[in-house]
Amino acid sequence: MIVLSLNYNPPFTDITNIHKEELEFDDGTSLNDVLIFLSEKYGEKLKDLIWDVKTDDGFHDRLTMIINGLASREKKVLERELKSGDRIWLAHSFFGG
Numbered sequence: 001m002i003v004l005s006l007n008y009n010p011p012f013t014d015i016t017n018i019h020k021e022e023l024e025f026d027d028g029t030s031l032n033d034v035l036i037f038l039s040e041k042y043g044e045k046l047k048d049l050i051w052d053v054k055t056d057d058g059f060h061d062r063l064t065m066i067i068n069g070l071a072s073r074e075k076k077v078l079e080r081e082l083k084s085g086d087r088i089w090l091a092h093s094f095f096g097g
Contacts, residue, residue, distance in 0.1 A: 002027060002084035004034065009091035015046045025082070031067070032078035034088065049092065062092040 007020050025034065039047035052060045057075055059065075065072055066089040067080070082088075 001025070002029060002082060002086075004029075004082060004084075005087040006034075006038070007087065007089040009089065010094075011092055012046065012049060012090050015042050015049070029082050030078060031065075031080050031082060031088070034082065035078070038090075050090070060092070062094070064091045064093050065089070066091075 001024050003022055003024055005020065005022050008016050008018065013019055023034075023037075025037075035050055039050065049060055050063060051058060055061055057073055059073055063073070065077070067077070067082075068087055
């Protein structure tokens with residue numbers, strides 16, 4: 001078993017109603033597995049914040065994923081096998097003026 005730290009920033013916090021949680025997963029769990037789990041746990045609204053089939057990489061255009069302090073939007077990051085203690089942040093980039 002591995003324990004992951006999931007951190008949520010707006011608008012994810014509007015859906016999860018929390019900023020952080022620690023969850024247990026089986027060894028060999030990938031980031032894709034975690035995103036599917038979260039989509040099932042929190043429903044379509046969260047799923048819509050992550051995925052968008054109209055973009056080149058399949059991710060929502062404002063999605064920011066940070067794993068252990070490193071941001072990534074590459075498809076190959078989905079296959080990454082996670083380790084106990086990994087920290088994952090989900091947020092959306094906002095622009096304004």
